[in-house]
Amino acid sequence: DSGVTQTPKHLITATGQRVTLRCSPRSGDLSVYWYQQSLDQGLQFLIQYYNGEERAKGNILERFSAQQFPDLHSELNLSSLELGDSALYFCASSVDSGTGRGETQYFGPGTRLLVL
Amino acid sequence: GDSVTQMEGPVTLSEEAFLTINCTYTATGYPSLFWYVQYPGEGLQLLLKATKADDKGSNKGFEATYRKETTSFHLEKGSVQVSDSAVYFCALSAGAGGGNKLTFGTGTQLKVEL
Numbered sequence: 085d086s087g088v089t090q091t092p093k094h095l096i097t098a099t100g101q102r103v104t105l106r107c108s109p110r111s112g113d114l115s116v117y118w119y120q121q122s123l124d125q126g127l128q129f130l131i132q133y134y135n136g137e138e139r140a141k142g143n144i145l146e147r148f149s150a151q152q153f154p155d156l157h158s159e160l161n162l163s164s165l166e167l168g169d170s171a172l173y174f175c176a177s178s179v180d181s182g183t184g185r186g187e188t189q190y191f192g193p194g195t196r197l198l199v200l
Numbered sequence: 201g202d203s204v205t206q207m208e209g210p211v212t213l214s215e216e217a218f219l220t221i222n223c224t225y226t227a228t229g230y231p232s233l234f235w236y237v238q239y240p241g242e243g244l245q246l247l248l249k250a251t252k253a254d255d256k257g258s259n260k261g262f263e264a265t266y267r268k269e270t271t272s273f274h275l276e277k278g279s280v281q282v283s284d285s286a287v288y289f290c291a292l293s294a295g296a297g298g299g300n301k302l303t304f305g306t307g308t309q310l311k312v313e314l
Binding site: 086115117119126132140171174176178180188189191192193 | 215234242245251302303
């Protein structure tokens with residue numbers, strides 16, 4: 085158990101809908117990262133938040149947005165869903181001491197999203 | 201941009217065989233390098249890491265050495281077990297621009313048979 089929790093574990097929805105994925109980081113970790121794992125794109129970084137503020141952005145679609153709340157949990161919002169958004173979405177957390185050197189990211193179990 | 205290249209899988213080995221999974225990278229500066237493992241139905245777990253050239257990461261019998269001259273971080277294990285069957289991901293973190301995002305390779309599936 086990494087200490088990172090994600091809900092829900094599975095999500096089935098229809099095209100055009102909007103969903104919210106939730107992540108609680110390990111106790112004491114200030115950074116939260118979101119990754120998407122799909123068969124065709126592999127594991128891709130979406131976005132990072134540090135202590136409530138956006139720190140880095142990757143290949144995140146404009147239809148997707150995220151935020152980190154004062155209690156450090158994070159939510160990833162996916163809207164106007166398309167079939168191609170079906171994937172496994174992982175959240176990870178790290179202490180992020182600011183050195184940027186080899187800090188371990190701890191991954192949650194993921195949310196499997198299926199868009200029908 | 202940064203990238204990681206891993207050998208294609210699946211790799212099928214007999215128990216107690218020697219394992220090598222190749223990983224090479226392209227990055228500006230001096231990235232940190234990682235191997236993560238994903239067991240069926242689970243999230244990713246850190247297996248080992250190295251943060252500077254010539255560092256050797258090791259854990260649970262697995263080893264990898266950060267080779268700057270060949271931009272490689274190959275994963276090795278002397279004697280694999282059935283329980284090592286999983287998907288292995290090589291990754292780097294360049295740590296530039298204030299972010300610590302991980303750039304992953306495509307993953308290599310390992311199957312170990314009795």
